[in-house]
Amino acid sequence: MEGGELPGLLVNEIGGICGILHSHVAFLRKHFYLITMKELLENRKHLSRKVQAIYLWWHKPVIDRELLQSLPNLKVIANSGVGMDHLDLKLVASFGVKMANAPRAVCSSTADAGMALLLASARRLVEVHHIAISSSMDYCEADILGVKVSGATLGIIGMGRIGYKIALRAKAFEMKILYHNRTQRKAQEEQAVGATYCEKIDSLLQQADFVMVAVSLTPQTRNLIGKRELELMKPTATLVNISRGAVVDQEALVMALQTGVIWAAALDVTYPEPLPRDHPLLKLKNVIITPHLGIKTDKTTYMITEEAVENILAALNGLPMPSEVLPS
Amino acid sequence: MFVSKAFNLLKPIPLMSGQSNLAYKFIHQLVASHGRRCHRSVIYKQRYRTCPCSAGRQTISAQTKVMAKEELPGVLILDIGGTQGVLENLAALLKKHFHLITMKEFLENKEEMSKKIQSVFVFECRPTIDRELLESLPNLKVIGNSGVGVDHLDLKMISSFGVKVTNTPHAVADPTADIGMALMLASARRLVEGCQIAVSPDTKHFAVDWLGVEVTRATLGIIGMGSIGYKVAQRARAFNMRILYHNRNRRRKEEEEAVGAHYCEKMEDLLQQSDFVMLIVNLTPETHRLIGKKELSLMKPTATLINISRGAVIDQDALVEALQSKVIRAAALDVTYPEPLPRDHPLLKLNNVIITPHIGTATVQAIHMMAEEAIANILAVLNGQPIPSEVFPK
Numbered sequence: 001m002e003g004g005e006l007p008g009l010l011v012n013e014i015g016g017i018c019g020i021l022h023s024h025v026a027f028l029r030k031h032f033y034l035i036t037m038k039e040l041l042e043n044r045k046h047l048s049r050k051v052q053a054i055y056l057w058w059h060k061p062v063i064d065r066e067l068l069q070s071l072p073n074l075k076v077i078a079n080s081g082v083g084m085d086h087l088d089l090k091l092v093a094s095f096g097v098k099m100a101n102a103p104r105a106v107c108s109s110t111a112d113a114g115m116a117l118l119l120a121s122a123r124r125l126v127e128v129h130h131i132a133i134s135s136s137m138d139y140c141e142a143d144i145l146g147v148k149v150s151g152a153t154l155g156i157i158g159m160g161r162i163g164y165k166i167a168l169r170a171k172a173f174e175m176k177i178l179y180h181n182r183t184q185r186k187a188q189e190e191q192a193v194g195a196t197y198c199e200k201i202d203s204l205l206q207q208a209d210f211v212m213v214a215v216s217l218t219p220q221t222r223n224l225i226g227k228r229e230l231e232l233m234k235p236t237a238t239l240v241n242i243s244r245g246a247v248v249d250q251e252a253l254v255m256a257l258q259t260g261v262i263w264a265a266a267l268d269v270t271y272p273e274p275l276p277r278d279h280p281l282l283k284l285k286n287v288i289i290t291p292h293l294g295i296k297t298d299k300t301t302y303m304i305t306e307e308a309v310e311n312i313l314a315a316l317n318g319l320p321m322p323s324e325v326l327p328s
Numbered sequence: 329m330f331v332s333k334a335f336n337l338l339k340p341i342p343l344m345s346g347q348s349n350l351a352y353k354f355i356h357q358l359v360a361s362h363g364r365r366c367h368r369s370v371i372y373k374q375r376y377r378t379c380p381c382s383a384g385r386q387t388i389s390a391q392t393k394v395m396a397k398e399e400l401p402g403v404l405i406l407d408i409g410g411t412q413g414v415l416e417n418l419a420a421l422l423k424k425h426f427h428l429i430t431m432k433e434f435l436e437n438k439e440e441m442s443k444k445i446q447s448v449f450v451f452e453c454r455p456t457i458d459r460e461l462l463e464s465l466p467n468l469k470v471i472g473n474s475g476v477g478v479d480h481l482d483l484k485m486i487s488s489f490g491v492k493v494t495n496t497p498h499a500v501a502d503p504t505a506d507i508g509m510a511l512m513l514a515s516a517r518r519l520v521e522g523c524q525i526a527v528s529p530d531t532k533h534f535a536v537d538w539l540g541v542e543v544t545r546a547t548l549g550i551i552g553m554g555s556i557g558y559k560v561a562q563r564a565r566a567f568n569m570r571i572l573y574h575n576r577n578r579r580r581k582e583e584e585e586a587v588g589a590h591y592c593e594k595m596e597d598l599l600q601q602s603d604f605v606m607l608i609v610n611l612t613p614e615t616h617r618l619i620g621k622k623e624l625s626l627m628k629p630t631a632t633l634i635n636i637s638r639g640a641v642i643d644q645d646a647l648v649e650a651l652q653s654k655v656i657r658a659a660a661l662d663v664t665y666p667e668p669l670p671r672d673h674p675l676l677k678l679n680n681v682i683i684t685p686h687i688g689t690a691t692v693q694a695i696h697m698m699a700e701e702a703i704a705n706i707l708a709v710l711n712g713q714p715i716p717s718e719v720f721p722k
Contacts, residue, residue, distance in 0.1 A: 018536050058536050108544035112567065116513035123510050123687060126523050132668065132683040133676045140411050141452070141695075144685060148693040150502035172566030173506065274531050282527045289526040291534035293517055299542040 006033045007316055008050035010040060010071070012060035020057050023298075024305045028055070031309055037061050049073055053312045055305075059086045068095045076315035078308035079325075081295060082106045082162075085217040085244060089327035099325045100311035102304045103161060109300035110214075111165035113293055114242045117266035118210055121238050122149045126288050147209070147236070147263075150174050155208030157201065157224070158215030158243065159185055166212055167193035178204045205232040210240060217244035225249065230256040238264045242294055245271030254280045257287060268294050368453055368686070369666035371479045371640050373613045375722035378497070400427040401710050402444035403472075404434060404465070406454040414451050418699045422449060425703055431455050443467055447706045449699075453480040462489045470709040472702040473719075475689065476500045479611040479638060483721035493719045494705035497555060499697035504608075504688040505559035508636045511660035511682060512604050515632050516543050520682055541603070541630065541657070544568050549602030551595065551618070552609030552637065553579060560606060561587040572598045599626040604634060611638035619643065624650040632658045636688055639665030648674045651681060662688050 009032035013019035020028070028034055033050065040047050048070050054061070054077045061067065063077060068091070076098045079087070084101055092099055120126060123146040131139050154170045156163045159181040167177050170193075177195040179185075184197045198204040205211060211233060215221045225239065226249040233239070239262060241248055250271060256262050264286040273292055281287055295301065307323070314321045403426035407413030413430075414422070422428050427444060434441045445465050448457065450473045455461070457471060462485070470492045473481065478495055486493055514520060517540040525531055525538075548564045550557045553575040561571050564587075571589040573579075578591050592598040599605060605627060609615045619633070620643040627633070633656055635642055644665060650656050658680040667686055675681055689698060701716070708715045 015537070017533055021537055108568070109542065112513060112543045113517060115567075116510075116517050116519055119506065119510035120514055120519055123507060123691070125510055125514055125682075125684060126520055128684050128687055129520050129682055132685045135671050138411060139685075140409075141415055141690070144687055144690050145695065146687065146691050148503060148691045149506045169563075169566045172563045173509075174502075274526065274534060277529050277531070288519075288523050290517075290519060290522040291525050291531075291538070293519075293522050293538075293540065296536075296539050297517070297542040298539050301539065 006031065007052040008033045008035050008047070009312070010035050010037070010051045010054045010061070012037050012057060018058050018060055020055070021301060021305075024302065027302075027305065028309070031313060044070065052076070052316060053078065055308055055312070056080055056087075063087060063092060065091065068092065068097065076100065076312050076321075078102075078312050080301075080304050080308060083216060083244060084325055085246075089325065093327050098315045098321065100308065100315070100321050100323050101325050102307040102311075103323050105300060105303035105307045106295050107161045107165050109297050110162045110242055110294040111169060113268055113290075113295075114162070114166050114212055114214065114240060115169050117242065117268060117288065117290065118154075118212065118238070118240050119149055121240065121264050121266040121288055122147050122152075122210070127285070147238075149210075152176070152209040153178065153207055155179070155198070155204040155211045156195070157181075157204065157211065157213045158221075159195070160214065160216070162242070163212075163214040164189070164193070166214060167195050175210075178207060180204045201229065202232055205229055206234070208237055209234065210238050213239070213241045213243045213247055215243050215247060217246055221247050223247070223249045225253070227252040227255070230261055233262050235260055236263050238262070238266065240266045242268045245269045245273065250281065254284070257284050264288075266290075268292055368480065368639075371611060371638070371665070372482050373611070373616050373640075374479070374483055375612050375614075376478065376483050377720050377722055378495070378717060400425065401446040402427045402429050402441070403706065404429050404431065404445045404448045404455065405451065406431050412452075412454060414449070415695065418451070418695065421696070421699050422703065425707060438464065446470070446710055447472055449702060449706070450474060450481070451699075457481055457486060459485060462486065462491065470494060470706050472706040474695075474698045474702050477610060477638060478719050479640075483719065487721050492709050492715070494702065494709065494715060494717050495719050496698045496701035496705070497717055499694055499701045500689050501555045501559055503691050503694040504556045504636055505563060507662055507684070507688045508556070508560045508606055508608065508634060509563050511634050511636070511662060511684070512548075512606065512632070513543060515634065515658050515660040515682055516541050516546075516604070521679070541632075543604075545570070546603040547572060547601055549573070549592070549598040549605045550589070551575075551598065551605065551607050552615075553589070554608065554610075556636075557606075557608040558583070558587070560608060561589050569604075572601060574598045595623070596626055599623055600628070602631055603628065604632050606634045607637045607641050609637050609641060611640055615641050617641070617643045619647075621646040621649070624655055627656050629654060629656065631656050632660065634660045636662045639663045639667065644675065648678070651675075651678050658682075660684075662686055 011020050013036050015022050035047055051071045052073050052075050056079045074097050079101045082101050082103045128144045150173045153176040156166055156179040159179040170177055178198050179195050180198045180201045224247050230252055257265060266288045268290045269292055311321045311323055405414050407430050408419045409416055429441055442464050446467050446469050448471045450471055468491050473495045476495050476497045545568045547570040550560060550573040553573040564571055572592050573589050574592045574595045618641050624646055651659055660682040662684045663686055705716055
């Protein structure tokens with residue numbers, strides 16, 4: 001590093017539709033010399049050598065071979081969030097560049113969003129709010145009756161950090177908790193939340209009143225919930241997806257919701273985001289869709305940036321990174 | 329215009345226990361004639377006590393004899409089905425123990441029916457219990473209310489007829505605590521707004537600077553730490569929330585520690601420190617307009633007010649003012665005064681308000697449990713047994 005100069009951090013843009021939040025800029029500038037993609041493209045010769053790190057904000061800038069080749073001093077790419085399915089991990093690693101995500105910062109907020117969706121769906125919150133404020137007031141009790149959450153059975157698919165935080169919250173609602181995961185959790189951890197392991201996903205699907213999907217997107221989990229899985233669910237059950245849209249076979253889901261194979265769905269994620277405006281999911285009465293708000297709070301977004309900075313600084317200083325992601 | 333004129337009439341008429349409210353009757357007819365579902369427009373600001381009976385969670389005993397229809401005690405209900413009646417499956421449940429008589433049947437055949445009616449099953453505040461009705465039911469022994477709030481019943485007047493009143497505190501607690509949490513989370517995370525964005529034809533992308541506020545580790549101030557308030561505290565604790573509470577009486581130390589709740593003797597302290605303020609009191613003269621201009625201005629500008637108690641606990645005009653001028657961030661209301669609000673009410677137009685149509689106990693399971701609890705109470709009165717949840721005027 002030239003004496004006194006901060007390492008260059010490439011970001012897609014500042015502010016605007018998908019840029020770094022203005023409220024984070026001061027913090028980033030304490031540690032880095034910020035370079036936007038626009039600035040880089042306008043002054044490649046001078047700036048490309050300065051970039052030592054990239055901070056991906058909502059998957060941008062897009063990391064491709066061309067970009068990697070043009071940044072000779074790039075050492076680390078930090079992702080805002082925990083999902084890495086938008087990155088070609090092997091490609092990045094082949095350039096000797098390290099990668100990090102932000103698993104700790106996202107957990108609580110995403111678990112909260114999962115519970116918010118579960119409760120809103122069960123109690124028909126969005127539907128009845130519109131009834132409450134609409135100009136026509138004729139409705140029957142049957143139009144507003146929801147289903148109970150306290151004492152119901154929750155099946156968590158994917159019991160990682162986020163899944164476990166959901167279990168902690170659901171336990172306080174006296175929900176019966178089942179979970180399915182690649183590996184079984186330790187007995188102590190299971191007991192702390194009163195969760196029962198279902199080695200076979202079928203067993204979970206057949207018993208749950210609410211199925212919460214909290215896995216990461218991998219080749220193994222793509223279309224994890226398809227026609228077969230939906231048919232195994234109770235006709236009174238609700239599917240809640242806070243993972244990635246591609247984990248659910250959306251066509252099969254539409255079919256299942258239209259024909260009453262399952263009761264309802266609540267989706268914070270879809271494929272793509274947003275859905276095309278004529279997509280059948282947008283028209284179904286028994287679906288609520290939210291705009292990927294799992295981490296969208298003032299505190300959590302800031303914590304994500306803090307976690308990213310921690311990882312970047314560790315990588316630049318040759319120290320162990322708190323949340324390095326390696327290609328499997 | 330016709331209806332709102334009638335509402336203005338309500339203001340200057342003091343509601344005194346024992347006095348039949350003529351203005352209310354007038355409004356009731358007007359409103360009924362419009363087919364509007366405005367049935368929570370009269371409240372009795374009264375003190376009452378409940379009996380902490382050892383019978384506790386009494387449900388319908390399996391040993392209760394199933395008698396022939398004519399022998400079954402008569403219970404009066406407003407109607408079966410439709411927009412104002414008891415749900416069909418609840419009616420079926422009632423029929424197992426009672427001779428069910430609808431208001432229509434009663435009015436068509438007063439002489440014969442009036443003697444048969446020993447109880448009234450009040451569902452969603454209907455039928456209205458006024459002096460005229462009580463005078464026409466010589467054998468009435470008990471009014472079994474479905475729900476825990478009794479502010480729609482004139483307890484002193486009913487008691488003067490020697491009629492008992494019962495409510496259903498056990499069935500309501502869990503679903504109402506759930507709604508409190510649902511509203512808090514929905515408001516904090518801007519769920520309703522988010523759903524609108526997700527389906528709007530104008531949406532091309534999801535803005536990354538569209539943010540809500542954090543619930544985990546935030547401070548929740550619970551005003552009213554009864555059964556429902558305590559269940560809310562239990563749930564909020566799992567979100568690592570810091571819990572403050574204000575109550576007539578302080579809870580025992582073990583109870584406080586179990587949920588990590590800190591007592592605020594002064595409500596002002598709770599208001600100043602909370603990110604979320606949840607109202608879970610019952611409506612009494614002391615809690616009427618408990619939250620007004622002063623209380624709202626004590627709250628943080630980033631705070632959210634959630635009301636799952638009764639609309640009249642809040643000064644609604646002050647709330648509108650506070651929300652419009654961003655004195656507080658947002659509000660989420662399952663209850664208003666009246667219910668429903670007039671269609672031109674400013675609360676319906678604010679984008680930082682979520683309103684739900686009093687769905688605190690609106691689940692398939694809760695409605696059923698409340699009916700069972702009400703039936704158990706009614707049967708206890710009629711059979712001269714200990715009554716699980718009787719309500720007494722103070």
